[in-house]
Amino acid sequence: MQRFQELLGQTADVAFLPISADLEYLTGVPRDVPNFGWTLHPGAWLEGAWLSPSHAPVLALPRMTAEFGGLNRLEGAEVRVLGDWDDPETLVRDILSRFNLPQKPRIAVGDRAHAETLIHLQKLLPDAIFVSATELLRQLRVIKSEEEIAVMRRAGEITEAAFADVVKALRHGMTELDVIAEVDYQLRRHGALGPSFTTSLYNSGPNHELIFGDREKHWHRQLLPPVSILFDFGAVYEGFGYNNGRPVSFGTPQ
Structure with missing residues (x-):
C-alpha cells in the first residue's frame, strides 16, 4: 500500500x-x-x-x-x-x-x-x-513476492490434486457434463474458491468431433473409446487463478 x-x-x-x-x-x-x-x-x-x-x-x-x-x-x-x-x-x-x-x-x-x-x-x-x-x-x-509465489504454487497444488481425483472418477460412458461437474466439485473440495475460468473439455476421436463453443449442445455427449479428452481448467485461491491443460485418453489415442 x-x-x-x-x-x-x-x-x-x-x-x-x-x-x-x-x-x-x-x-x-x-x-x-x-x-x-x-x-x-x-x-x-x-x-x-x-x-x-x-x-x-x-x-x-x-x-x-x-x-x-x-x-x-x-x-x-x-x-x-x-x-x-x-x-x-x-x-x-x-x-x-x-x-x-x-x-x-x-x-x-x-x-x-x-x-x-x-x-x-x-x-x-x-x-x-x-x-x-x-x-x-x-x-x-508484475514482480511477485515470496508470499505471492507461495500462494500461486498452492493454487497449482490444488489444481493438480483435483485433477488426480477426477482421473480416478472417470468411467466410459460419462457425459462431458458429468466430467465438468466432477472437476468443479473437486476444485472446491481441495480448497479452491472455484474455477478460475469456465471449465472446458476439448475432445477428439473418430466418433467425437472437436467442437468449440455451443456448450449446451455437446455437454450430454457420452465419452466412449477411442477418444482423447483435453482438460482446460484451474483453481482460484486467495485471489490468484491457475490454468492447467492436460489430456487423458479413453482407449488408444488416435
Missing part, C-alpha cells in the same frame, strides 16, 4: 478502484465467486475504494453488497455504506471532500471500473483529468 501511495502521489491526487483484482491485491477486499451474471444493487456504480497518497482507504458500498458479501466487517479500511434509499452522489461527494482536491484534480481509476461509474464521476468532477490506476499497480504486481 505504501509503495502504491508513493506512485499515486507522483501521478494523481486520488484513486478509485472498483471491486476487482487490483483492489484485492492492494487491500485484500475480496471479489465474489466468479459467476455469469452481474448482481446489480442500488447505487452499485460507487462500489469500490478511494485512496490518496496520505489517507487510509475509504470503501464505499451499497448496503446489500456490504451485508451479503460480508464486507462491512473489513479491517484496515473505513467502510461507508449506502442505504437503499440514499443518494449515491451525496455519499461520494462527502468522501471526496476529505481529500482537499484541487479545482482540476487528477483521478486515477482502475481499468475494470464500469462506464456508469465514470459517467457519474465526470458529473461530480467536471474538470477532472482521468488516468489509469491499473498502470500504476502493474508496476507492483
